[in-house]
Amino acid sequence: MVLRIGGLASGMDIDSLVEQLMTAERVPLDKIEQKKTYTEWQRDDYREMNSLLLDLDTSIFNGISKQASYIKKTVNVSDADALSVKNVNSTIDFSGSVEIGSLATSAKMISKSTSKITDSSAKLPITEEQTIKISAITKDGVMQTEPYELKITSDDTLDSIIAKINKDSGVTAFYDANSKKLSITAKNTGDLTTSAEIILSDDGGSGEKFFNDILQINSTSDIAASNGFGSQGTNAEVTYNGLSITRPSNTFTINGVEFTAKKVTTDAVTFSSTADVDGILDTITQFVDKYNTAIEKIRSKLSETKYRDYAPLTDAQKEDMEETEIEKWEKLAKSGTLKNDSILNSVLTKMRSNFSTAVSGTNGFSQLSQIGITTTSNYLDGGKLTIDEDKLRAAISEDPNAIYELFQKSGATPSEQGIAQRLRASLKTAMTDITAKAGKTSSVNNTFSLGKILNNYTSKISSYEDKLEMIEDRYWSRFTAMETAINKANSQSTYLTNMMS
Numbered sequence: 295m296v297l298r299i300g301g302l303a304s305g306m307d308i309d310s311l312v313e314q315l316m317t318a319e320r321v322p323l324d325k326i327e328q329k330k331t332y333t334e335w336q337r338d339d340y341r342e343m344n345s346l347l348l349d350l351d352t353s354i355f356n357g358i359s360k361q362a363s364y365i366k367k368t369v370n371v372s373d374a375d376a377l378s379v380k381n382v383n384s385t386i387d388f389s390g391s392v393e394i395g396s397l398a399t400s401a402k403m404i405s406k407s408t409s410k411i412t413d414s415s416a417k418l419p420i421t422e423e424q425t426i427k428i429s430a431i432t433k434d435g436v437m438q439t440e441p442y443e444l445k446i447t448s449d450d451t452l453d454s455i456i457a458k459i460n461k462d463s464g465v466t467a468f469y470d471a472n473s474k475k476l477s478i479t480a481k482n483t484g485d486l487t488t489s490a491e492i493i494l495s496d497d498g499g500s501g502e503k504f505f506n507d508i509l510q511i512n513s514t515s516d517i518a519a520s521n522g523f524g525s526q527g528t529n530a531e532v533t534y535n536g537l538s539i540t541r542p543s544n545t546f547t548i549n550g551v552e553f554t555a556k557k558v559t560t561d562a563v564t565f566s567s568t569a570d571v572d573g574i575l576d577t578i579t580q581f582v583d584k585y586n587t588a589i590e591k592i593r594s595k596l597s598e599t600k601y602r603d604y605a606p607l608t609d610a611q612k613e614d615m616e617e618t619e620i621e622k623w624e625k626l627a628k629s630g631t632l633k634n635d636s637i638l639n640s641v642l643t644k645m646r647s648n649f650s651t652a653v654s655g656t657n658g659f660s661q662l663s664q665i666g667i668t669t670t671s672n673y674l675d676g677g678k679l680t681i682d683e684d685k686l687r688a689a690i691s692e693d694p695n696a697i698y699e700l701f702q703k704s705g706a707t708p709s710e711q712g713i714a715q716r717l718r719a720s721l722k723t724a725m726t727d728i729t730a731k732a733g734k735t736s737s738v739n740n741t742f743s744l745g746k747i748l749n750n751y752t753s754k755i756s757s758y759e760d761k762l763e764m765i766e767d768r769y770w771s772r773f774t775a776m777e778t779a780i781n782k783a784n785s786q787s788t789y790l791t792n793m794m795s
Contacts, residue, residue: 319765323758324608330751331606333643336631340732343595343638346588351721353584359714361385362576364698366570366692376556377563383694384550389405389566391468393533394559398483398544401491401515408510410502414452414469417507423447424498426455426505430464431491431527435484435542437618438464441493446504451531455504465492476509484527484542490514490529530555533562571690574697579681582667586678589645593676600630616778636732640722646717654709658696661712665689665697 295636358656367381367388368707377392410419429441442463446455456467468477480491491517495504505511511518511651518524529540546552604626612620632638649669652660659665666685670678689697703712708719729744739745 318760323762324610326751326754326758327608328606330748330755332627332631332742333403333751334746335606335628337732337748339595339628339631340728340744341735342733343592344634344728344734346591347641347721347728349587350565350584351512351718351725353719354714355583356720357577358581358720360699361702364694366573366576368570369565369567372564373559376559377565377610378554378556379552379565379567381567382547382551382552384552384567387567387569388549388551389564390535391562391564392553392555393562394555394557395531395533395538396528396554396558398530398542399525399528400483401519401525402480403478403492403494403511403524405477405513406510406523408474408519409469409476411452411469411508412474414456415708416451418445418446418448418450418455418504419502420504421501422498422753424496424504427493427497428463428465429458429493430480431482431484431486431542432464433543435482435486435529437486437489437491437493441495443717444771463554467481474664476511478511479526480515483530483544485529486527490516496753507750533637569690569694571687574694575683575686578667578686578697582679582681585645588685589642589676589678592642595632596634596638596642598630598633599627599632601634604629637724637727641720644720644723648720649677649679651709651716652705653700653712655705656699656703658693659689659700662700665700704742722743755772 305752343586362383365381365383365385367384369379371377371379376394381388403728424446425445427441428444429438432438442459444455444458444463452469456469458463459467464481466479466481467576467596468479469475475557477492478744480493484491494505494511496505498677502508506513512521512523515524515526519526527542529542530544530546531605532553533536533538533539534553544556547553554732604623606627607615607620607623615623649662662668662679666677666682666689668682669675670680699712701712701714703710705711710717729737729742733739733745737745739749
């Protein structure tokens with residue numbers, strides 16, 4: 295550390311002089327820092343564009359690329375109180391009739407007599423740990439392969455055990471404090487003709503058993519039903535298009551269509567479907583809106599004016615400016631970071647080509663114009679899309695699956711691929727290129743090109759700051775030597791004056 299002596303002898307403001315000299319010396323460093331700041335702005339703008347492209351890609355994947363978007367159906371049912379019909383994955387329109395002979399019900403069991411538990415919140419009257427097991431019919435109409443097991447001790451209460459049973463087993467239990475009886479109902483409906491729908495068992499311990507002795511309940515739903523303490527589960531019996539069928543649940547699926555029987559009918563309930571034009575139209579419209587927004591934002595970045603006279607502000611410059619002045623300045627300084635960028639220009643060109651090139655080998659529509667989607671007439675829009683809603687509605691009504699094929703057809707070459715597949719491939723290429731240049735938020739600088747440039751600037755700044763420190767020490771060394779010399783001269787002058795006097 296250099297000894298620093300102010301202007302005590304000379305009367306000069308050495309601090310101010312050194313500061314002014316160092317301001318001039320800092321000019322190259324300020325330029326490096328400004329370049330670094332500008333590169334950081336550029337990196338952030340690239341990442342913003344990448345997020346925009348990813349958002350568009352995700353929208354395509356979740357919308358026009360999914361077949362489920364095109365099989366939406368409006369279903370008309372003659373008696374909605376008796377039957378509900380919903381399309382699951384049928385790609386064609388459907389119609390028919392259903393007669394409901396009986397509904398599926400769940401097996402039920404109740405205690406044979408009053409249980410030995412009078413307070414469901416009190417601890418159990420058992421002396422040893424034991425394990426209870428519960429098996430029940432599944433939603434597929436078969437018995438579960440492994441029973442539900444629960445270890446119980448004298449520290450448990452009936453309430454705590456019921457809560458665990460209701461949460462994790464295939465049955466629902468209920469204890470009535472007035473009658474002191476327990477009710478158990480299978481969560482799923484259906485009749486297992488070869489076995490009971492509910493099976494209870496007690497294992498372990500030499501004292502009274504939880505189900506058999508304490509709760510006084512039969513071991514199976516079949517035994518309970520035969521003894522008058524419950525009922526067996528039943529299947530739903532329906533006639534579908536003239537064919538008598540049974541199902542363990544009131545909700546069942548036939549040919550990709552889900553039916554839910556609600557009540558027994560005396561007459562057939564008819565149903566028919568048509569394409570959900572509004573729903574499909576909304577999916578396609580959302581895509582077009584998202585695409586147009588992306589095009590507008592990309593073109594805005596590409597055409598931004600670059601104000602070369604407005605470099606990033608240094609800290610010293612900001613100290614002399616008002617907050618509003620800084621905001622106005624930096625708005626101009628940040629403009630044009632991606633002006634005429636080759637990656638963004640390339641993806642715009644590819645996206646326009648994706649839409650304009652016909653899809654070969656389709657069974658219906660091969661171009662967007664056939665379903666009412668075209669580019670706007672204004673070339674300044676950069677390829678934005680516009681929709682002829684009447685024409686698109688007509689195409690959806692005619693064949694929604696053909697529209698799905700237009701967007702999502704698979705193929706070995708781009709000309710054979712659907713528009714959505716081409717578009718996503720173009721977006722992926724652009725996002726890969728941008729990531730290689732600007733990285734991601736989680737990226738380390740040395741893994742992308744702009745990051746390497748930023749590292750280089752950081753290294754230069756560090757080296758130059760060391761250099762400035764040496765220069766400042768040198769200035770202070772010289773001024774200190776001058777002050778020392780002046781002080782020495784003053785001392786000698788004083789000595790001579792004293793001698794002569």
